[in-house]
Amino acid sequence: MRIARLDRVRPRILTCLGGLALLTTAPLWGQAHAAAPPPNVILILADDLGYGDLGCFGQKLIKTPNIDRLAAEGMRFTQAYAGATVCAPSRCSLMTGKHNGHAPIRGNREIKPEGQVPMPADTITVAHLMKYAGYTTGLIGKWGLGHPGSVSTPDKMGFDEFFGYNCQRLAHEYYPEYLWRNNNKVMLNGKSYSHDLMAQEALEFIRRNQAKPFFLDLSFTLPHAKLQVPDLGPYADEPWPDNLKTLAAMITRMDGDVGRLMTLLKELKLDEKTLVIFASDNGAAYSDSLFNHSGALRGHKRDMYEGGIASPVIARWPEKIKPGVVSDQVWAFWDFLPTMAELTGRRLPANLDGVSILPALLEGKAVKHPPLYWEFHERGFDQAARIGDWKAVRHGLTGPIELYNLKDDREEAHDVAVQNPDQAKSFETFFKSARVDSELWPIQTANPKKAAGKANAKTKAGAL
Incomplete structure (x- = not known):
């Protein structure tokens, strides 16, 4: 059985109850499992x-x-x-x-x-x-x-x-x-x-x-x-x-x-x-x-x-x-x-x-996964993404891209961005498109250490 790609799924919303959309049923589990609850x-x-x-x-x-x-x-x-x-x-x-x-x-x-x-x-x-x-x-x-x-x-x-x-x-x-x-x-x-x-x-x-x-x-x-x-x-x-x-x-x-x-x-x-x-x-x-x-x-x-x-x-x-x-x-x-x-x-x-x-x-079937994305707001602004076996990390909105080949280097010991400039550039482009701005979580452009100290003083986020 193959799962439909997310961008091909057309969710249908039938009703609204208290501002919450009810979800329609769909037999997505497959013929082999249809009889099993x-x-x-x-x-x-x-x-x-x-x-x-x-x-x-x-x-x-x-x-x-x-x-x-x-x-x-x-x-x-x-x-x-x-x-x-x-x-x-x-x-x-x-x-x-x-x-x-x-x-x-x-x-x-x-x-x-x-x-x-x-x-x-x-x-x-x-x-x-x-x-x-x-x-x-x-x-x-x-x-x-x-x-x-x-x-x-x-x-x-x-x-x-x-x-x-x-x-x-x-x-x-x-x-x-x-x-x-x-x-x-x-x-x-x-x-x-x-x-x-x-x-x-x-x-x-x-x-x-x-x-x-x-x-x-x-x-x-x-x-x-x-x-x-x-x-x-x-x-x-x-x-x-x-x-x-x-x-x-x-x-x-x-x-x-x-x-x-x-x-x-x-x-x-x-x-x-x-x-x-x-x-x-x-x-x-x-x-x-x-x-x-x-x-x-x-x-x-x-x-x-x-x-x-x-x-x-x-x-x-x-x-x-x-x-x-x-x-x-x-x-x-x-x-x-x-x-x-x-x-x-x-x-x-x-x-x-x-x-x-x-x-x-x-x-046991492999599912091809879309690019993965993370961001972190406590020490300035950090981003990470994984596309296939490639992983990128960036500290600060304009910081350099660190690039790792996880297939060969899961320990992320070797930054290979210099050797793979096109791959690093593709992650830089992806970082721009992977997120939407949030009023609650604005991008911190200050010095990461100072930003983290300020955030911790205001929200005690570091203890959580």
Whole structure:
């Protein structure tokens, strides 16, 4: 089966309800799968987990046996990308099917006293799409795409149920004063470890909805920001600095809850009816030499190099996705919505940047991907793009193009722009056409270090 190119899809909007366009059904999954009902979908999104933080991606010291089992029983992607190099714009791309040049949220920006800049009220999200396809939709974990009372709270963006943090900054604390259940505060008074509550809530969501199709966005906050964990688990006696023992324990604790979730699916006989996707929202926030969080890749969170935007993605669906497959399919978070559209037989909203990668998931067929694009606003203005095996990075609106051949140099150790001037010129042209201006996210032309300092002072973006 071949998925139609995005520019050939003609989405048809039938009705408008509260400013939100309803999407028409379309049998896009193909004749071979027409008789099978679409699966439950669980998206497990870690926070600031590096490309090299999992055993199945090369980690030697941090124990992640349950996530490694997902990879052994499913498909591991070596060239999958997050939506951005920081949290909010990455999650916006995931929700909307748009890359940083077109998405409404292109950076972390706080709204005091709690929350972030909201998406517009008429935004169509993947949660809307799944809801229209007959799914019960749930978000457990971190939102970061609006503030309480705004037009962009989870319930207004397609989620039937929400439990977790509305605000990214408040999600730094794992013993919070409260979490949100839908639009109501659940008071905790700093006495409960939030990750454990959210992991348990995920199990209860699955139990409540086991008799009907469900979509669960399980946006864990581990191992983001503040290093806090109830116990050090298997690392208590390791001769490592305390902060690294805590970080490792946080990752392994999350892995344990992934294992509990998978066990429950088997107990409820939902295992073969559920597509589970695991990913991280951006590159590693940590750069210690002990764990080598980015693996062989260059850079970390807030970098436009591979270590800042590559995501350790795994997909598992027994009897549909072949086990033990390592895929070099190139794709990014903005492809998630189109993939879910094809999976559930829904047509696409207009003006998306993503394409469906379902043929790669189910049949191992390569999907030719349009050029990928990222931009970053916290340190002046950075851009990155990938076209085929070529990757370009530019620091500042008028900075020189750095050019890398990822086929031969995934580590981005050799800038070959001088040797390939025509290729570098083509990226310079693409950077101009890949984005539209945004009043909320104007291009910073000041010195990158000064711009970053100014942005952090105003918005505390650097902490998010």
